[in-house]
Amino acid sequence: MTASRDEEILGSPGTEFSLDAPAELAHDPAERPGLGPWRLTARRLRRNKMALAFGVVFIALVAACLAAPLWADNVAHTSAEENHLSDTIVLDGKTTNVVDLLGKPIGPTWGGEFFLGADGNGRDIMVRLLYGGRNSLLVGISAALGTILMGLVLGLLAGYSRGPVDSVISRAMDVLWAFPVILLGVAIGTVLAVQGLELGPLTLESDSLLIPILIISVIYIPYLARPVRGQVLAIREREFIEAARAQGMGSARIVFTEVLPNVASTLVVFLPLMIANAILLEAALSFLGAGIQPPNPSWGTMIAEGVERIISAPHLAIVPGAMLVLTVLSLNVFGEGVRDALDPRARVRIEH
Amino acid sequence: MRKALGVPSVMVMALVLALGVAACGSSNGGQAKGGSITISQTSQPDALDPALSYVVEALEPIWVVYTPLLTYRHAEGAAGSEVIPGLATDLPRISNGDKTYTLTLRKGLKYSDGTPVKASDFEHSIKRVLNLESPGSFYFEGIKGASAYLSGGDPDADIPGIQTNDKTGEITINLTAPDASFTNVLAMTFAGLVPGDTPFENMTQDPPPGVGAYMITKSVPNREFVLEKNPRFAAAEIPDVPEAKIKTITTKITPNLIQQTEDVIDNRLDYMQDPPAADLKAEVIERFGPDGTEEQRYEEFSTASTYFFFLNNEIPPFDDPKVREAVNIGLDKTALARLYAGGLAPGCSFLPPGMPGYSEAIDIEDCPWGDPNQQPDVERAKQLIREAGAEGAEVTVWGDTVDPTPKITQAYADQLNQLGFNAEPKIIDGAVYFPTVGNQKTEAQTGFASWYTDFPHPLGFSILVDGATIGPTNNTNLGYIDDKHINDELAALSEEPNLTEVTGRWEELNDYIVDGAYMLPFGHRKLATFVSDEINFDECTVVSPVYQNDYSSFCLKSAE
Numbered sequence: 046m047t048a049s050r051d052e053e054i055l056g057s058p059g060t061e062f063s064l065d066a067p068a069e070l071a072h073d074p075a076e077r078p079g080l081g082p083w084r085l086t087a088r089r090l091r092r093n094k095m096a097l098a099f100g101v102v103f104i105a106l107v108a109a110c111l112a113a114p115l116w117a118d119n120v121a122h123t124s125a126e127e128n129h130l131s132d133t134i135v136l137d138g139k140t141t142n143v144v145d146l147l148g149k150p151i152g153p154t155w156g157g158e159f160f161l162g163a164d165g166n167g168r169d170i171m172v173r174l175l176y177g178g179r180n181s182l183l184v185g186i187s188a189a190l191g192t193i194l195m196g197l198v199l200g201l202l203a204g205y206s207r208g209p210v211d212s213v214i215s216r217a218m219d220v221l222w223a224f225p226v227i228l229l230g231v232a233i234g235t236v237l238a239v240q241g242l243e244l245g246p247l248t249l250e251s252d253s254l255l256i257p258i259l260i261i262s263v264i265y266i267p268y269l270a271r272p273v274r275g276q277v278l279a280i281r282e283r284e285f286i287e288a289a290r291a292q293g294m295g296s297a298r299i300v301f302t303e304v305l306p307n308v309a310s311t312l313v314v315f316l317p318l319m320i321a322n323a324i325l326l327e328a329a330l331s332f333l334g335a336g337i338q339p340p341n342p343s344w345g346t347m348i349a350e351g352v353e354r355i356i357s358a359p360h361l362a363i364v365p366g367a368m369l370v371l372t373v374l375s376l377n378v379f380g381e382g383v384r385d386a387l388d389p390r391a392r393v394r395i396e397h
Numbered sequence: 398m399r400k401a402l403g404v405p406s407v408m409v410m411a412l413v414l415a416l417g418v419a420a421c422g423s424s425n426g427g428q429a430k431g432g433s434i435t436i437s438q439t440s441q442p443d444a445l446d447p448a449l450s451y452v453v454e455a456l457e458p459i460w461v462v463y464t465p466l467l468t469y470r471h472a473e474g475a476a477g478s479e480v481i482p483g484l485a486t487d488l489p490r491i492s493n494g495d496k497t498y499t500l501t502l503r504k505g506l507k508y509s510d511g512t513p514v515k516a517s518d519f520e521h522s523i524k525r526v527l528n529l530e531s532p533g534s535f536y537f538e539g540i541k542g543a544s545a546y547l548s549g550g551d552p553d554a555d556i557p558g559i560q561t562n563d564k565t566g567e568i569t570i571n572l573t574a575p576d577a578s579f580t581n582v583l584a585m586t587f588a589g590l591v592p593g594d595t596p597f598e599n600m601t602q603d604p605p606p607g608v609g610a611y612m613i614t615k616s617v618p619n620r621e622f623v624l625e626k627n628p629r630f631a632a633a634e635i636p637d638v639p640e641a642k643i644k645t646i647t648t649k650i651t652p653n654l655i656q657q658t659e660d661v662i663d664n665r666l667d668y669m670q671d672p673p674a675a676d677l678k679a680e681v682i683e684r685f686g687p688d689g690t691e692e693q694r695y696e697e698f699s700t701a702s703t704y705f706f707f708l709n710n711e712i713p714p715f716d717d718p719k720v721r722e723a724v725n726i727g728l729d730k731t732a733l734a735r736l737y738a739g740g741l742a743p744g745c746s747f748l749p750p751g752m753p754g755y756s757e758a759i760d761i762e763d764c765p766w767g768d769p770n771q772q773p774d775v776e777r778a779k780q781l782i783r784e785a786g787a788e789g790a791e792v793t794v795w796g797d798t799v800d801p802t803p804k805i806t807q808a809y810a811d812q813l814n815q816l817g818f819n820a821e822p823k824i825i826d827g828a829v830y831f832p833t834v835g836n837q838k839t840e841a842q843t844g845f846a847s848w849y850t851d852f853p854h855p856l857g858f859s860i861l862v863d864g865a866t867i868g869p870t871n872n873t874n875l876g877y878i879d880d881k882h883i884n885d886e887l888a889a890l891s892e893e894p895n896l897t898e899v900t901g902r903w904e905e906l907n908d909y910i911v912d913g914a915y916m917l918p919f920g921h922r923k924l925a926t927f928v929s930d931e932i933n934f935d936e937c938t939v940v941s942p943v944y945q946n947d948y949s950s951f952c953l954k955s956a957e
C-alpha cells in the first residue's frame with residue numbers, strides 16, 4: 046500500500062461515488078435511458094474488449110488447471126508428487142537422465158513426458174504447474190470469498206451500528222491493518238505449518254490448504270471491511286433509509302434490503318482484484334515457506350525451488366513466474382474493466 | 398543434531414585430497430608470505446569466542462586463533478587426526494585409573510596482546526565454557542566438581558577437579574570416571590586458552606586475545622571479521638603448529654552462494670567456506686577441477702559424517718525389525734546423492750569413512766542391504782513390508798527447511814510410498830526441527846538427520862545409538878534405539894583409553910548396528926576446497942580432517 050491508500054480505500058473517500066469524474070464518462074450518449082444497472086454494466090463491459098480478452102485468458106487458465114489430472118494421467122503419466130531422480134528418458138534416440146549426477150534436471154522436451162522439463166526432484170514441471178495452479182487458484186478464490194464474507198459482515202455491522210460496536214471493530218481492523226501483510230502472513234503461516242490449528246472442534250493439519258486460505262482471508266479483512274463501513278456510514282444517512290425507517294422497517298431488514306444492494310457493486314469490483322491479491326500473497330507466502338506446504342505444488346513454492354537453479358535451469362522459476370504474472374494481470378485488467386463498467390466514476394482501488 | 402554444512406567441528410577424513418603437502422616445487426613460483434586475502438562465509442558464525450564457537454564457520458578461524466593445551470596436527474588425512482601438544486609441553490600423563498590427566502604449560506607463552514599465559518587461565522577458560530551454557534559444556538561435565546560448579550551459579554567458584562600451578566605451569570585434571578575420549582576433548586577449541594580476566598560473556602563483538610597463528614582484530618557480526626597475523630606467535634615456537642603465511646584474512650558474510658561462487662571464479666574472492674553453489678558446480682568442476690580445462694583450484698574431500706534417516710524403534714511401523722530392514726533394502730541412495738549435486742557418497746555404514754571402526758566393506762560392497770551405489774531391490778523390500786503387515790501404514794517423514802533437506806525429505810517420502818507406505822513429508826523450520834523431533838511426545842516416526850563428530854573418535858557418534866542418552870526432550874538418539882548389546886559395548890568402550898587396541902571392537906559394533914537396521918544411513922557428505930587464482934592451490938590448501946580448511950596453510954602465489 047502506498048501513502049495514498051487512505052484516500053483510495055479507507056473510508057468514504059475511496060468508495061464514495063464522487064462527482065469529479067470526466068464529463069464524457071458521466072454522460073455516455075450510447076447508454077439508453079431505462080436500462081437496469083446490471084444490464085448497463087454488461088453493456089459497458091462488452092465494449093471494453095481488452096478487459097474481455099483478459100477475462101477469457103483467466104477462464105482459459107482456470108480450465109487448464111482444472112484439466113491437470115487429464116494431462117497427468119494421459120499425457121505425462123506421472124503425478125505431481127512422484128520423483129524421478131534415478132529415471133531416464135529417451136530423447137532423440139538418446140537415453141538421458143531426468144536428473145543428472147550433479148543434480149541438474151532435464152529441460153523442456155516439448156513432448157508428452159516432461160513437456161516443460163523436470164524439477165530438482167525429477168518431478169514433471171508441467172504436471173506440477175497445472176496442479177500448482179489449481180492450488181493457487183483454489184486458495185486465491187476461496188480466500189477472496191472468505192475476505193469478502195467476513196469483511197462485509199464486519200463493515201455492515203460497524204457502519205450501520207456506529208457507536209461502541211463500530212469502535213471495537215474499527216480498532217480491531219486498525220490493529221490488523223498495522224501489520225505488514227507479508228510479515229503477518231509469514232508469522233502466522235510459520236506457526237501453523239509446524240503444529241496445525243486446533244480451534245475447538247475445528248482441527249486443521251499443518252499441510253492443509255485451509256491454513257493459507259484462512260491466513261489470507263483474515264489478513265485482507267480490513268482492506269474490504271473499512272471501505273464497506275465507510276460506504277454504509279454514508280448510505281445510512283440517505284433519504285431512502287430514512288424513508289424505510291419511517292415505514293417501520295427493522296434494522297436487519299434495512300441492512301439486507303436497502304444497504305446491501307447498494308454496496309453490492311463495490312463487492313463485485315473488489316472480487317477479481319481480491320482474488321489477484323490473494324493469489325499473489327499465497328505465492329509470496331509459499332515462496333517463503335509459510336504458505337502451501339510441500340509436496341503440494343504451488344507456483345510460489347515452484348519459484349522458490351527454481352531460484353536455486355536459476356542459471357543452469359532458468360525454466361524452473363520462469364515458467365511458474367510467467368503463469369503467476371499472466372493470472373494476476375488477467376484478473377487485474379478484467380477487474381478494472383468490471384469496475385469501470387459498474388461505475389465509471391468510482392475510484393475504488395486495491396494496491397499491492 | 399545436524400550440525401551442518403554449517404556444522405560443528407567437522408572431522409574431515411583423508412580419503413580424497415591427494416594434494417600432497419610435501420609436494421615439491423610449483424610452477425607458480427612457490428609459496429609467498431604476506432599479503433591479504435578476502436574470503437566469504439554464507440552465514441555469521443555462531444560465535445567468535447572459543448568458549449562458544451561450535452559451527453564450522455566459526456571453527457575454521459577459531460582453530461588458528463586459540464590454541465588449546467592439546468591440538469591436532471595441521472595435516473591432511475590420518476596424520477591430521479593425531480592429537481599433538483599445543484600449549485602443553487607434552488601429551489597428558491594419565492594416571493589414577495585413567496581418571497587423572499596431568500599436563501605442563503610451555504614456558505614464556507604470551508597472548509596476542511602481550512599478556513603472559515598462566516596455567517590458571519586453563520581453569521578460567523573451562524569455567525567460561527561451563528558458565529556460558531556453551532554447546533561444549535557437555536564435554537567438560539565429567540571433570541570432578543564441574544556439575545556442582547554449574548549448579549552453584551557462582552562464576553568465580555573453584556572447580557575442584559582442576560588444579561593449576563602458575564609457577565610450575567602444571568595443570569592437573571581429575572575426572573569422575575574414565576573417559577576414553579578426554580584427550581580429544583582437551584584438543585577441542587572450547588579448551589582454547591584465554592586470559593584469566595576474560596569476562597563471563599559472549600565476546601563475539603570483541604574477541605579476547607589468544608595464542609595462535611592469527612588474532613581477530615575486527616568483528617562486525619553479520620558483516621565481516623578480520624584475522625591478522627599474530628606477531629607474537631613465532632616466539633612461542635610450538636612444534637607442528639605453523640605460523641600464518643597470509644598477513645590479513647578478511648571474511649565477508651555473504652548469504653548469496655551463487656554470488657560467492659561467481660566471485661571466486663572471477664577472482665574477486667579468494668576462498669569460499671561453503672562448497673560452490675549447485676547451480677555452478679558443473680562449470681567449476683569443468684574449469685577448475687582435477688581434470689579441468691584451467692589450472693586446478695577446486696577439489697572435493699570426504700567428511701567424517703553420516704547422513705541418515707532415523708527410524709523410531711519404539712512405535713509402528715518401524716518398531717518391527719522387518720520393516721526397518723525393508724526400508725534399508727528399498728531406499729535408492731543414489732537418487733538422494735543427486736539432490737546433493739553429487740556431494741554425497743552413498744553408503745550403509747553408521748560410522749563414517751576415516752573414523753576408527755569404519756569399514757569400507759560394510760559401507761559399500763558388503764552392505765547387507767545391497768550396494769548403495771546400485772539400484773535397490775524394491776520388490777524384495779515390498780515383499781518384506783507386506784509380510785510385516787505394514788503395507789499402507791501411515792508414516793510422517795520429518796525434515797527441516799535447510800536446503801537441500803526439503804527435497805531429500807520429499808524424495809524419501811515418495812520412495813516410502815513406492816514401497817507401499819502412505820507417507821507424507823512434514824517440513825518445519827530448521828530452528829525448531831531437532832528440539833521437535835527430539836521430543837519424545839512428538840513421536841516422530843522417521844526423518845532426516847546427519848551427524849559430524851566433534852573429534853576423530855567413534856565415541857563422538859555413540860550418542861546417536863546409546864539407549865542411556867534417551868530422555869523426554871532434546872534427544873540425539875532420535876530413533877530411541879535401546880539395545881542391550883549396543884549399550885553395554887558403548888559403556889565398556891568408553892572406558893578404553895587406547896583406541897587403537899579396541900578398533901576391532903568398534904568395527905564389530907558398527908557391523909552390529911548396520912545389520913540391525915536400527916537406522917537408515919544413506920551416505921557421507923563430501924565438501925570442497927575452492928580458491929581464487931591468487932592462492933597457491935597446490936601447496937597451500939591443507940584440509941584438516943577435524944577443522945576442514947586450514948587458514949594457516951593459505952599462501953599466495955606471489956607476495957604483495
